[in-house]
Amino acid sequence: MTKVQTLDRVVIRFAGDSGDGMQLTGDRFTAEAATFGNDISTLPNFPAEIRAPQGTLPGVSSFQLHFANYDIVTPGDRPDVLVAMNPAALKANIGDLAHGGLVIVDTADFTKRNLTKVGYDENPLENDSLQNYQVVTLDLTGMTIGAVEQFGLGRKDSSRAKNMFALGLLSWLYSREDGGTERFLAEKFAKKPAIRDANIAAYKAGYAFGETTEVFAHRYEVSPATMPPGRYRQISGNAATAYGLITGAQKAGLKLFLGTYPITPASDVLHELSKRKNFGVYTFQAEDEIAAVGAALGASFAGALGVTSTSGPGMALKAETIGLALMTELPLVVVDVQRAGPSTGMPTKTEQADLLQVIHGRNGESPVPVVAAASPADCFDTAVEAVRIAVKYRTPVIMLSDGYLGNGAEPWRIPTIASIPPIDPGFATGTNAVDGSGKQVFQPYKRDPETLARPWAVPGTVGLEHRIGGIEKAVDTGNVSYDPANHELMVRTRQAKVDGIVRDIPDLVVDDPSGEAKVLVVGWGSTYGPITAAARRVRATDRRIAQIHLRHLNPMPANLGDILKRYDTVIVPEMNLGQLTMLLRAKFLVDAQCFSRVRGLPISPSELAGELTEAIDGLATEK
Amino acid sequence: MTKVQTLDRVVIRFAGDSGDGMQLTGDRFTAEAATFGNDISTLPNFPAEIRAPQGTLPGVSSFQLHFANYDIVTPGDRPDVLVAMNPAALKANIGDLAHGGLVIVDTADFTKRNLTKVGYDENPLENDSLQNYQVVTLDLTGMTIGAVEQFGLGRKDSSRAKNMFALGLLSWLYSREDGGTERFLAEKFAKKPAIRDANIAAYKAGYAFGETTEVFAHRYEVSPATMPPGRYRQISGNAATAYGLITGAQKAGLKLFLGTYPITPASDVLHELSKRKNFGVYTFQAEDEIAAVGAALGASFAGALGVTSTSGPGMALKAETIGLALMTELPLVVVDVQRAGPSTGMPTKTEQADLLQVIHGRNGESPVPVVAAASPADCFDTAVEAVRIAVKYRTPVIMLSDGYLGNGAEPWRIPTIASIPPIDPGFATGTNAVDGSGKQVFQPYKRDPETLARPWAVPGTVGLEHRIGGIEKAVDTGNVSYDPANHELMVRTRQAKVDGIVRDIPDLVVDDPSGEAKVLVVGWGSTYGPITAAARRVRATDRRIAQIHLRHLNPMPANLGDILKRYDTVIVPEMNLGQLTMLLRAKFLVDAQCFSRVRGLPISPSELAGELTEAIDGLATEK
């Protein structure tokens, strides 16, 4: 089945009460990993006492496993994943966890009494103390009891199978085969058929639970790095997106109105924003994606910052209304947290195959600016940028993220609010033209000569009453017009407005330490991490490679064409069949080639490094 | 305002009872045309008697006007447009009308008595006798009375303004300014203010009626041609599409189920098909476009030919469900009769700016075959081809038409049904694999090795029960799968299946009479007429030009790349900003340039001829 391709290594720690069977669980998982062909290294950790009092810190038992796709020599320093079966296990182990690590907690024992027992004043699952981790809280015990009900065990025996539920869940999470564990359990409990069946059922239920409920994105990765000085925190991409939107709205002095409909993996943007009403944030869970974007557009018409968030299938549904937004030339931010498609696809898996959809997926000539985030923390800057373009140019802007970014987390150098430039909504306040009879009038489609943006005249502004809509507009007046020449002019003007955003986009700086690379690797979105890692590996072998990464997909930076033409080979790693590649080829007539992987997983740096190496060596041979 | 750019010439005849003011109407329209700068030639035709009995053939008065954008010497032989104010006028004039001509009829006088008076046994508006014309029936009299009610004229005087209503309508149809006629009426009836106001109001009401009701597509054109031998009839694009779909379904032995929602300019496909239930055609006017395509897909799942028809905005709404169709790999034909966009755009105007939407406008990697019709009659063949591909490859197929084709009409060489090859639905009838335990099983995603099509196992077939859906499918079994390698394989297989259709596509034959052209003009869709006309003009000046026209946009014919590379210059005339151009550039790295016109009108052959000439001459100079 599934191989854990994109992870070089993972460290997992199972922790619980002595009676919780953590060692067994760890052993089994180790066995599964070994069977699977991983290199492994383990660190069991028993309580000093044979039977410490239940639910206490000394009673905690744990098992740590490091497994990897290359030679490893230690059981790992900081676990990436912690499974905590009770408050004591959490308390005892959380300090070791790497920032951004995943914590899976069984909530069954998180009672006031048990919390007090280990010195928690507040329930750590209910305050923000685990903010720097990815926390998944589940009633493992309750679900286990439910799953094994049929075997007629008592409550206690039933609940003891919870470690197998957890194991099943983890096995699913790391795409392990379950045959081995089932056989093991069948053997071990051969003489107690009820217990045997209960354990197998719990294991299967845990596995099924992972698969059914979309609780997890797939895997996560902790990328170590040497970091510039500053204040840091851990942040996930979806939270960073939410914060960026709030920041953009505040910098523009606008209310933020999110109209959205839940969908994996974008829902957390809603969840995060709905907690932030104190920033003048309105969150509206609409009846569907069309209503969601419609309400957001209505809010923009009314002078707020309209935002909508979704993933691929929802994006498809929003297309018509985004067309209306671009025709009415109102600010709107559309966040697409991409997932594996087509259709429902694999909702919890990542992909970047919506690029052409967001660029071309509307009727008629409908140019829309598109920006993409490169990493979880970069979602913040990208969101602020999306707001800036939307407000300045009066246009819908699509921000691309993906499941890997949205759910993934990384250290973030926290910006100072004061350092972020303000955004001027520049609301229209008065008339802007003189009509035939010399009267001062307001023309809703009279454009700013530089940006080509039209005035944003908000209801409530006296004297600027006007009507907009989706029918073609006459130049300046915005009246309905079927005039051919006017239509042509408006089509080209809308295109020119979007193209003109290039003036605000900084030139790309090529990362080419030697300055002599012949091969250029071009990325966009969440491939930034794997590409960078691959480039490092390539350079570590004394080869030369140049790298650029695009935040702006439409329009693209002004110097991109020149850069592309400077290299003998242009390689574009993408988690799709070559979508940016096709845009680059069409625009610049450069024979860019896609390094394409469409597996619902981030690209593997080592695979990519191999490909880049071959390209470099191939060129050298040719000459 | 509007110039009649794409029409070289039009012949209009106004016909009515003597008392109906046809001459005045004709005069005024002539004056408008002259003011507008057209060359004109007229032919008034009065009844022999001074006052012939009302409603009789001898009482008919008519006025014919030929106006053009080049020198003309005759008032025209056959009118392209006939305005008939009563049954007599219709009867007396219809015989002159060119095939496919437009007839605008005032229905007010079409009573049994009046019909009998002129020898009509049946009401010609209610049988099929006007089938070869575009007939617009309106209660001009009634609407006029309504429009002038406020002026307190009697019924008779009110109804006399109907000629001005008709004139207003025609003025709108040919985008004429109304100022002149208003001034004329103001002067003429200066002393009868009520009559003056009524006439002006009627004129304006006619104009407004045209604009409001979407009764008309824009203009039409009669293209003369030397025709190969055969049996001919007149046909509009939307009717041809409907007939093609019926033919395709019959050739495949399938029920045809159209799920659709009305939208200009696609509604006539619904109207036409809803009259053809005798061919096993089901037409379902759904609550919206999403339900429409959903029901069509359901019908396909049930073993019928599911079809849905729409225009741009509706196309945007269908995207998600088309994704489901491609994931479930069921036959489905989607007809997009394009109109000017973006958003609501100009519903009655033509454009071909949905190409990139239909190719790229879905989440994830979602390849869908696309075919486009070149002329009204070609809609028939294109529709049959769409059915063939959909059924053979188990895939949604998008057929592109546009407002110009859909509403336009042309002579059609009627095919013999027997000459059209059958389409084999090849329903699955039995198991197709053996499972691990040696049991015969049915695998719904086990593919035909050549076409890569999966079996179409229709409910009711015993033993082939299976479940499909939008979640990624495991190879062969079609079970839900989140396996990365499986996903990659399925993504590439779906792409390969669509790419493989190229085997069925005939190689393009270049139209290059001299064989020595250096400039190639590449077209698709309804630009066929203008491009062909332009190429003829260019060749008439002894220049050389090569022409190809694409029916298959995805995949494209196998020899296209080779052809493109043979020419120094490749020009792609499109009614958009360069959508096919961008696909050709990306795919073939050829510096194709778009001759782009986005005016809601067909491309002008003369403008295009100019451009082509320049390109040819430019090359010559360079050398």
Next chain:
Amino acid sequence: MSTDTTQPTTGHPASPAYRGLAGVPLSLEPLNRKDFTSDQEVRWCPGCGDYAILAAFQGLMPEFGITRENTVIISGIGCSSRFPYYVDSYGMHSIHGRAPAIATGVATTRPDLGVWVVTGDGDALSIGGNHLIHAMRRNVNMTIMLFNNRIYGLTKGQYSPTSEIGKVTKSTPLGSLDQPFNPVSLALGAEASFVARTIDSDRKHLTEVMKAAANHRGTSLIEIYQNCPIFNDGAFEELKGPSAADALIPLVHGEKLVFGRDGQQCIVRGPSGSLTVAATAEVDEDQILVHDAHRADPAFAFELSRLTDSGVMHQSPIGVFRDVERPAYDDLAREQVELAQQGTDDPEDALQTLLDGKDVWVVA
């Protein structure tokens, strides 16, 4: 920094008399219908019922007293949806079916705007049905005017979700098959707090109903019977002219349900428990039901809604079926935001605190 884009309302009289418009600034100078007339030529067919509705609206607006600039009209697509062009206020002629969704965004962010939605039977009940029912259950503060001509006008005469069974149209040459919606029943089933019906031919009634809608806080749905002389002429013929009195059942809160030219008919609860029409002369006076639009339970209004024919129209109640108090979604949403904002000191500091989170580490 203010996050409020509302224009200053200083100098305006306190608040309009109509509860649905509470919080919308009043005009300092009295306005008249011309002020609500834009410079665009009205482009409906001669005789179209839309004219009368537009005229009633423009005639009524000055009475509300709110400023033009705080008046917003959102429409979908259809003949009726051209309405905003003709009113000199803020307006959006949006896309097919989505006006209630768009208006939800307007209303939620701006308590100082009076929001009207104009829609047709196809726009509201076919493609837009879901947005309509959800707006009503949420009770977003807006007035929805549904122009019901029982046909698709703009696309030239296909049947609509309110067309009678058997209707022959371009898309149903053999007659339509689907049971039409009764828009009032549908609204009541969707938890609507205000539902009314009126007719284009009765300017006074139109105006009264629009006023009642404006006086209701939350979503007000007005179904307006509107004649389309071009594609569905006479659909409401029996409800007009001399026969109107016998066909229209006026609903007036607190008054007996009596109708007919001489009050000769009335509504009673029949033996089965269902409402029925009876001859006034033949029943006891206290059997005649009294209209109560304010009942919490929508069942009575629903019963009344079933007195409308679903085929060719011979009889129909008009007036306000239901008008009950229920918090408006947008009022509640703003309340949540305002509460959350209370005690926030400097928003920029607050934002910095949010970004910082609880666990910061420093790299030197």
Next chain:
Amino acid sequence: MSTDTTQPTTGHPASPAYRGLAGVPLSLEPLNRKDFTSDQEVRWCPGCGDYAILAAFQGLMPEFGITRENTVIISGIGCSSRFPYYVDSYGMHSIHGRAPAIATGVATTRPDLGVWVVTGDGDALSIGGNHLIHAMRRNVNMTIMLFNNRIYGLTKGQYSPTSEIGKVTKSTPLGSLDQPFNPVSLALGAEASFVARTIDSDRKHLTEVMKAAANHRGTSLIEIYQNCPIFNDGAFEELKGPSAADALIPLVHGEKLVFGRDGQQCIVRGPSGSLTVAATAEVDEDQILVHDAHRADPAFAFELSRLTDSGVMHQSPIGVFRDVERPAYDDLAREQVELAQQGTDDPEDALQTLLDGKDVWVVA
């Protein structure tokens, strides 16, 4: 050439006993629940109410007698929508909200299929609300099983259109603001001809209601209260266990509306004319209303539907609210096609005639 893809039904017994399934071939051999169990492992959370509903369905199917291969289940997206995978029939797990639309295409083209739709409260009432109400007004022959757990399960616990006001969820940390739909009321407002409600915990009632639905020709809507132990545990707690008898009001056609462990409560028409719960001991027996599911007028069923709480659940009628005869859309659609096809000789000739039209000219 035949345009009919229906498999031959020869040899099958005439027709099922259930009117909604008339025309669907019967299995020659008796089937059992295993025959309706696919090889896919069931993957809902432990304790999920979906299990019980699946079991009831699989247990009931053999009784209908129709073949597995003529059984079609269409679902949308949601936990509940995984249902088709577990039944060994033809099935489609489609996209969010669209199952009724897809099923309409299936049902219309194939009278020989039994069509079930499985959907959730979000799937059917949020994104899919419009398709649901239109299917019901059309009366397309299918049974819609709406699993109402009053929450979004699959996406991890956001509130749904049936969640009570004030519900705290991931997307409404300060409590939800919108009035929930009452699915039964909504259906009745949308002209539904069959509407019922049942609950996951009562296998017998579930089965009875499913049977009644199958016996109805046209769209049957069954709202099924379904517990989601993970994200909305206990939503129907008061309707279960020992308290159930006092909380559930059983609707049985022709029987008195009496409920409670000892029949101590009943439904009467109160003085205002509205239905109310009364103590059986305190009212005259003939005041107690008798359930009538077959009334043409949906108003009585609507009144009953309002006896359900819209907040936390303490009381709710279960059973068939309404079950009336009305032609099914798909039957009528097929009738039109069949009529049109009558007298057509050779279809190929007919087609040639169509293509030729009336006015052909010949170029030699």
